[in-house]
Amino acid sequence: MRHPIHVTSEIGELKTVLLHRPGKEVENLTPEFLHKLLFDDIPYLPTIQKEHDYFANALKNRGVEVLYLENLLTEVLSSEEIRLQFIDQFLAESKSNVNGARETLKEYLLSFPTDQMVDKMIAGVMKTEIEEGKKTHLYEFMADHYPFYLDPMPNLYFTRDPAAAIGNGLSINRMREGARRRESMFMEYIIKYHPRFAKHDVPVWLNRDYEFAIEGGDELILSKSTVAIGVSARTSARAIEKLALNLFKRQSDITKIVAVEIPKSRAFMHLDTVFTMVDYDKFTIHPAIQGPDGNMRIYILEKGKDSEHVKITERSNLTECLKEVLGLDEIQLIPCGGGDVIASAREQWNDGSNTLAISPGVVVTYDRNYVSNELLRASGIEVIEVPSSELSRGRGGPRCMSMPIMREDI
Numbered sequence: 001m002r003h004p005i006h007v008t009s010e011i012g013e014l015k016t017v018l019l020h021r022p023g024k025e026v027e028n029l030t031p032e033f034l035h036k037l038l039f040d041d042i043p044y045l046p047t048i049q050k051e052h053d054y055f056a057n058a059l060k061n062r063g064v065e066v067l068y069l070e071n072l073l074t075e076v077l078s079s080e081e082i083r084l085q086f087i088d089q090f091l092a093e094s095k096s097n098v099n100g101a102r103e104t105l106k107e108y109l110l111s112f113p114t115d116q117m118v119d120k121m122i123a124g125v126m127k128t129e130i131e132e133g134k135k136t137h138l139y140e141f142m143a144d145h146y147p148f149y150l151d152p153m154p155n156l157y158f159t160r161d162p163a164a165a166i167g168n169g170l171s172i173n174r175m176r177e178g179a180r181r182r183e184s185m186f187m188e189y190i191i192k193y194h195p196r197f198a199k200h201d202v203p204v205w206l207n208r209d210y211e212f213a214i215e216g217g218d219e220l221i222l223s224k225s226t227v228a229i230g231v232s233a234r235t236s237a238r239a240i241e242k243l244a245l246n247l248f249k250r251q252s253d254i255t256k257i258v259a260v261e262i263p264k265s266r267a268f269m270h271l272d273t274v275f276t277m278v279d280y281d282k283f284t285i286h287p288a289i290q291g292p293d294g295n296m297r298i299y300i301l302e303k304g305k306d307s308e309h310v311k312i313t314e315r316s317n318l319t320e321c322l323k324e325v326l327g328l329d330e331i332q333l334i335p336c337g338g339g340d341v342i343a344s345a346r347e348q349w350n351d352g353s354n355t356l357a358i359s360p361g362v363v364v365t366y367d368r369n370y371v372s373n374e375l376l377r378a379s380g381i382e383v384i385e386v387p388s389s390e391l392s393r394g395r396g397g398p399r400c401m402s403m404p405i406m407r408e409d410i
């Protein structure tokens with residue numbers, strides 16, 4: 001029986017990917033809550049959907065099977081027992097606003113057909129949606145003070161981050177920011193209960209109940225045996241070490257974790273915002289993450305003396321480290337924006353380094369990053385561009401917007 005999750009590289013031919021089509025949740029962004037909800041601007045819904053459909057079609061046209069997170073979850077929640085369990089957990093995890101109104105909200109959510117209920121949970125529930133007569137707590141009447149019972153989940157179209165495929169298993173992530181923490185519940189339920197996955201007993205290398213944060217944008221599968229993980233604003237060194245211990249212990253094929261420290265900044269929130277793999281020996285990079293001589297702080301984690309310890313050795317140069325772990329004589333780093341200070345900062349901000357490889361040497365990128373795209377082409381890469389004026393407002397690119405679950409081995 002073919003395993004439903006299989007990812008042993010960043011670049012092997014993409015067979016199946018999980019997306020979320022942005023919906024009403026982006027219309028629940030207002031200036032007051034942009035920062036909290038991790039957006040820099042408010043996307044225009046019809047256009048962001050059009051751009052997202054273009055992205056999905058670009059993948060389908062290349063033979064990729066596109067699955068939508070919201071559809072898989074709706075299928076899971078068709079069982080009444082699981083639906084009730086999911087709602088209870090979802091409301092419990094949304095605790096800051098639900099306080100005391102759980103039963104009213106549960107009844108409200110259950111009044112919708114399951115697909116609309118899922119959309120509603122993602123879009124958020126406004127206080128004004130519940131009849132006044134059902135409100136019993138002071139805060140429920142304060143719609144102007146804080147409008148939501150359930151906060152919207154506008155970052156859900158960045159399916160990369162809540163969970164990541166590693167080999168035949170997954171990390172289901174505890175996300176750093178409160179605004180995104182509920183997102184990984186979706187994958188937890190899908191893996192456990194959706195018929196496509198449930199019967200395969202998919203290994204979960206690290207689960208979302210682990211106390212330290214890790215996000216999929218930091219997890220890059222360099223090869224069958226090596227994963228690079230960013231130590232970043234979102235991913236903690238502790239979670240990386242725990243994941244490494246579990247991967248070494250539980251018979252995965254992973255023998256090396258390359259922990260790459262990157263600056264903690266909004267623009268560089270994950271490793272994949274500054275570094276992605278585009279071919280066997282080619283990578284995009286934002287030059288600002290390296291020191292003057294290309295120096296960086298990099299640590300290789302390998303099996304240690306016992307199951308509680310990893311062996312840690314330090315490296316200081318990314319190019320040399322990649323050559324070592326991939327067994328290559330040469331590798332090429334393609335600078336975002338061509339290394340021009342202005343173009344690289346501008347294009348990195350709009351995810352110029354955030355490419356999604358759909359096979360070795362073929363990537364999907366945003367059209368707006370024309371300097372980086374030309375440079376990729378000049379380096380022999382085929383570039384499929386997608387329109388990006390609204391998609392880019394959430395600060396993530398094609399890699400962030402996709403969660404590959406099946407790739408051919410390379």
Ligand SMILES: NC(=O)NCCC[C@H](N)C(=O)O
Nearest residue numbers: 038158217270394395396400
């Ligand atoms: N892998 C990624 O870099 N994902 C982009 C996530 C953007 C989202 N607005 C966030 O701040 O989490």
